[in-house]
Amino acid sequence: MALELSNINELLELAISGDRRSLSRLMTKIAESPQIPKFHSESSWTLGVTGPPGAGKSTLIGQMVKHWVTAGESVAVLALDPTSPISGGSFLADRIRMEGDDLGETVFVRSIASGNIPGGISPYIWSMCQALSLCGWTRIVVETVGTGQSEFRIAALVDRLLLVDGPDRGDIIQAEKAGILELADVIAINKSDLPRAVSSAQSIRTSLALSGDDSREVLLVSALEGVGVEKLISTIESCEPRSERNEMIMRERLISEWDSLLVTHSEIDEIIAKLCIGSITVNEAIQILSSSIVQSGE
Amino acid sequence: MRVVIAKPGLDGHDRGAKVIARALRDGGHDVIYTGLRKTPSDIVRIVNDEDAEVLGLSTLSGAHDSLIPKICNHLREAGLGNVIVFAGGIIPERDLELLYKSGVRAVFGPGTPTSDVLDFLEEALLRKQNKHPIGVGDDLGWHWN
Incomplete structure (x- = not known):
């Protein structure tokens, strides 16, 4: 992860200097990074x-x-x-x-x-x-x-x-x-x-x-x-x-960050599989996912 | 994989390009279609900006022998030697060697089942993962057909 970040910062510097290849690579890296830089x-x-x-x-x-x-x-x-x-x-x-x-x-x-x-x-x-x-x-x-x-x-x-x-x-x-x-x-x-x-x-x-x-x-x-x-x-x-839009924007930004934490969660596939066979309920799934998101400090 | 499907030169027919684009989409790839009448430098810029791994060139005009080698050269000069290039359309047998020598890894003519193109991409990805030559800037010994 640290290596990944330094890689991204290096690309950013090259892209700022005007290198279009690096700019394009940077966009891909941002999209692919497990944690959004x-x-x-x-x-x-x-x-x-x-x-x-x-x-x-x-x-x-x-x-x-x-x-x-x-x-x-x-x-x-x-x-x-x-x-x-x-x-x-x-x-x-x-x-x-x-x-x-x-x-x-x-x-x-x-x-x-x-x-x-x-x-x-x-x-x-x-x-x-x-x-x-x-x-x-x-x-x-x-x-x-x-x-x-x-x-x-x-x-x-x-x-x-x-x-x-x-x-x-x-x-x-x-x-x-x-x-x-x-x-x-x-x-x-x-x-x-x-x-x-x-x-x-x-x-x-x-x-x-x-x-x-x-x-x-x-x-x-x-x-x-x-x-x-x-x-x-x-x-x-x-x-x-x-200005009156600000509250709506913040609300959407919060929900969007939360959604992304959820869909990129390492256990999400496992939990969906458990839901499919009925070994846990949707509420339990939410409990498991949200508590581990909170623990990871996100 | 991210695939750019491009129509180089003065050729207004893109049914084939769209069929391929659709087949690749259904095969799980992200396909970017350039639209008609692109110059070699347009195409190289699009491949760069889209950070594509694969470029498919469709040509029916007969200008493949000048346009495709030019595009392959531009890709290498632009630092895009990792890009995998294939071609399709009306390309006579006698021109295949020229295209392979310029960096094209597969040529698909009329009547090719779309599954062949997907098989090629699967093989190409495997070669890429195993660090075997497959990009337009790599050693040019291997080609699909």
Whole structure:
């Protein structure tokens, strides 16, 4: 373990000096380490991008990346796609949508299989973001897997959150439902070139207004045609992290750390096997796992 | 294993690449697909940034004899000699030797059962674990077929 850590710190130093091979190795090491290495950057700038499958998250990020690169930023993207629960394999294809042009040296894209992590997002993502910031990446974007209404773990791991949705995603009743809508800092309705985009955006605005919240912008964009992307970026850049979100974020961060301790626990497979044959109950399993987590000082 | 499936050069047909990508996913691998029309330097950058262990190159355009050796050279120059390279698509028998000499470890033509590709990866992983030459920068004696 000590050797492992020194290895990681060595990679970090090389990556900070600009060695891209080391940066890439570092990302792998962070993902593979049994204990997530903790980095801290004073000046990290992170954006989460979430929304349902097919809303156009990757394509929109591709457009944003182009704008940022033109503005002289260096952009890193961590793109999550689902792991197959059957085979354990994955097909990671987000970068296809981001690679219209040769993006070159000022863009770093890493595809990540979500794995069997509760909430679809591992706490090591946070460490990756911090390491990327230390290495001089000025805009760090985390794209979640396509989500439903209740996956908001991402909110715990980034400074600001963009929710991307498409037109015709149901009516105002959908927008009334609690969940990710409450945590997003900026909401973009993509595919504004399609009919009903305007009324979708209006439904969401109405919903936000009903809860007395008119501080958040609901923007219409077309990732396909690049329409509205500049306005979207300036809105994201100027949004202040909201203080009332802090409690929710801390709550999610706590749950996410706990989940990761649980799923990476050395006895987890053994305990699941015991549960399968019925030799212990779920409550007993929780007792065993939590007491040994507490003992190990985590 | 982390596998990049790439389409080098000017060739707009990727049914084969997608079939392979899907088969590898179902075989438990993490597959990153690059999309169409990538230059050798794009591909090397993607393999680096994704920290892939394996690169599969699909080409149907007839340009395999210039593109694939170039990609293999770029990989070695970029310090990615550990990467295992295989190729697929329309590749005439007379060109196989050239590809093997440039660092390709297996070539899969039309009609190959997808299980062959999985078997190759299994063997490749075994060789890697046993420190037998298998990367594009290793000794080039061994190839799968």
